[in-house]
Amino acid sequence: MARRKRSPLSIAACAAAWSGYVFLALPSVIIIPMSFGNSDELIFPPRSFSLYLYEKYLLESNWMAATAESLEVALGTAALSLLLGVSAAYGLSRAEFLAKRLITMFLLSPAFVPAIVLALGLYLYLGAGHVSGTTVGLIISHTVVAVPFVIVTSMAGLRHVDQRLEIAAAVMGARRFLIIRRITLPLLAPSVLAATLFAFLISFDEVVISYFIAGVRTQTLPVKMYSAIHWEISPVLAAVSTLLTLLSLGICLAVALLRRGR
Amino acid sequence: MVRLEGVGRRYGPVTALTDINLDIVEGEFLTLLGPSGSGKTTLLNLIAGTVEVTTGRVWIDGRDVTGTPPMARGLGMVFQNYALFPHMTVGENIAFPLRVRRLPEREIRRKVAEVLDLVRLPEVTGRKPKELSGGQQQRIAIARCLVYDPSLVLMDEPLGALDKKLRQQMQLEIKRLHTLLGMTIVYVTHDQEEALVMSDRICLMHDGRIEQLGTASDLYFRPATVFAADFLGESNLLDGECVAVASESLTVRTAGGVTMSGLTSVGLARGDRCKLVIRPENIALLGPNNVAPCIAEGVLEEMIFVGGVTNFRVRLHDGVILTAKRLTTEARLALTPGASVRLGWRAADVVVLR
Numbered sequence: 001m002a003r004r005k006r007s008p009l010s011i012a013a014c015a016a017a018w019s020g021y022v023f024l025a026l027p028s029v030i031i032i033p034m035s036f037g038n039s040d041e042l043i044f045p046p047r048s049f050s051l052y053l054y055e056k057y058l059l060e061s062n063w064m065a066a067t068a069e070s071l072e073v074a075l076g077t078a079a080l081s082l083l084l085g086v087s088a089a090y091g092l093s094r095a096e097f098l099a100k101r102l103i104t105m106f107l108l109s110p111a112f113v114p115a116i117v118l119a120l121g122l123y124l125y126l127g128a129g130h131v132s133g134t135t136v137g138l139i140i141s142h143t144v145v146a147v148p149f150v151i152v153t154s155m156a157g158l159r160h161v162d163q164r165l166e167i168a169a170a171v172m173g174a175r176r177f178l179i180i181r182r183i184t185l186p187l188l189a190p191s192v193l194a195a196t197l198f199a200f201l202i203s204f205d206e207v208v209i210s211y212f213i214a215g216v217r218t219q220t221l222p223v224k225m226y227s228a229i230h231w232e233i234s235p236v237l238a239a240v241s242t243l244l245t246l247l248s249l250g251i252c253l254a255v256a257l258l259r260r261g262r
Numbered sequence: 263m264v265r266l267e268g269v270g271r272r273y274g275p276v277t278a279l280t281d282i283n284l285d286i287v288e289g290e291f292l293t294l295l296g297p298s299g300s301g302k303t304t305l306l307n308l309i310a311g312t313v314e315v316t317t318g319r320v321w322i323d324g325r326d327v328t329g330t331p332p333m334a335r336g337l338g339m340v341f342q343n344y345a346l347f348p349h350m351t352v353g354e355n356i357a358f359p360l361r362v363r364r365l366p367e368r369e370i371r372r373k374v375a376e377v378l379d380l381v382r383l384p385e386v387t388g389r390k391p392k393e394l395s396g397g398q399q400q401r402i403a404i405a406r407c408l409v410y411d412p413s414l415v416l417m418d419e420p421l422g423a424l425d426k427k428l429r430q431q432m433q434l435e436i437k438r439l440h441t442l443l444g445m446t447i448v449y450v451t452h453d454q455e456e457a458l459v460m461s462d463r464i465c466l467m468h469d470g471r472i473e474q475l476g477t478a479s480d481l482y483f484r485p486a487t488v489f490a491a492d493f494l495g496e497s498n499l500l501d502g503e504c505v506a507v508a509s510e511s512l513t514v515r516t517a518g519g520v521t522m523s524g525l526t527s528v529g530l531a532r533g534d535r536c537k538l539v540i541r542p543e544n545i546a547l548l549g550p551n552n553v554a555p556c557i558a559e560g561v562l563e564e565m566i567f568v569g570g571v572t573n574f575r576v577r578l579h580d581g582v583i584l585t586a587k588r589l590t591t592e593a594r595l596a597l598t599p600g601a602s603v604r605l606g607w608r609a610a611d612v613v614v615l616r
Contacts, residue, residue, distance in 0.1 A: 162345075175333055178362065
């Protein structure tokens, strides 16, 4: 019974934490009812309820072009960072070699460098290689950001894959590539899938680097949204934001389910 | 079948194995026996190729495989934790080594069915390993190892996770398969009883070296060292001094004044110190009128009734405790601690160690 009574300090801390959450979450929450308005301005609360803004988003070709570009880049990023990240994670967790820690740190470093610094570096670098402003350029730069996450997720997954199973397969005569294909990867599948979803999401949400790299014809959705605020303050933004929130939420839920299934 | 020449293994500054020389004969059941940390599992892994040697050479079937990776050694292995692939069914697990060898699908199906019959578990093909009991999983692990007919099979404490009854049953089962199929088996265990039941020869390991190599009865009746005498079965150890040497026999007196004559000479000279090993089951409780070649008197300290046999712990006059193991009889159970008893044994039952 005594436990129920909480000190004023802990109540205050709790209240502070909750107001913090509310302050952070409120903008995203407010956007959702706004997206169901029917005027050509951003108004809260909306005066009437309709799917007008969603319809506008779906019918306007430049919004659709940006969405397609984002999808293309996100799929490319997911595929490329999966290939690079899972291979790197396998090497780092299964082999012994010189300066392994240093190499691990180097591969994870994009996660620690400020996005704006990374963006500037990639802009100059890709510009020199004449891929700035292209879809390939976007995929490369998003991959740089996504790979550390894939590596970390896969390495965590590989720790759960019993190495004795790989040894058993080797004793039975299986070569390394066959062991990876038939034993390691199937057992690693939930982690790999989670990593892929994360990489997709990281790319789909990325603004800072995309703003530097994207060209006129390769605007991604977040970049298009950012310029929409500057040039038109279109209420369609609310609809797009709501859809983006739903997508992120869906992917995070899927990852959580994958984790639980393990 | 397997020849190890001066094989050693170091892990950084730690030496796991030193200068192992061992010849394993084709078709034999050889057990690597020893306490944990004695190097027996490391030795098995060196043969398998999952651990590389630091010194020496490994030969399998007349081929030097010292630098050969495990997949090219063509042997079979059964692991302590079974190492069944959890994402595959029993059938797929057993088919795995056959698929690796690119056998036609029809033959794979036939061989899987055959080997499941062999381990007497025919109806589990479609199930996942975790749906099976520990004993069944062990049978599947053995089936997966036998399905590609390796001529050399390594087993790393395969029964360690099973309860006693199941373990005894599986020991006989593995023996049956060995007799039936005639492959060479190298078996690792720390359980001396298991080693005695199953092996043609036992290689007793201690501190990264071979302590003694021989048949079960060699090791049991003629232990070469105090460690061997102590590790296999129970033994009474006495300190003694050689007091007389004849051509083929010697006389030893213990610190407590027990004198034994007619012992097998091991090249001792008069005045040399030695250790004497006597198995408890060879020590008899003497009645007042009985005589024996070797006799010691003492006081009964305690009696431990373990069913068919009773252990009598007797304190000799110099404080040394000898254990005698006798069949349980009502007359013997009538003895009470504190009673004076005479113990007797034959000279032939005493092993003299330098």
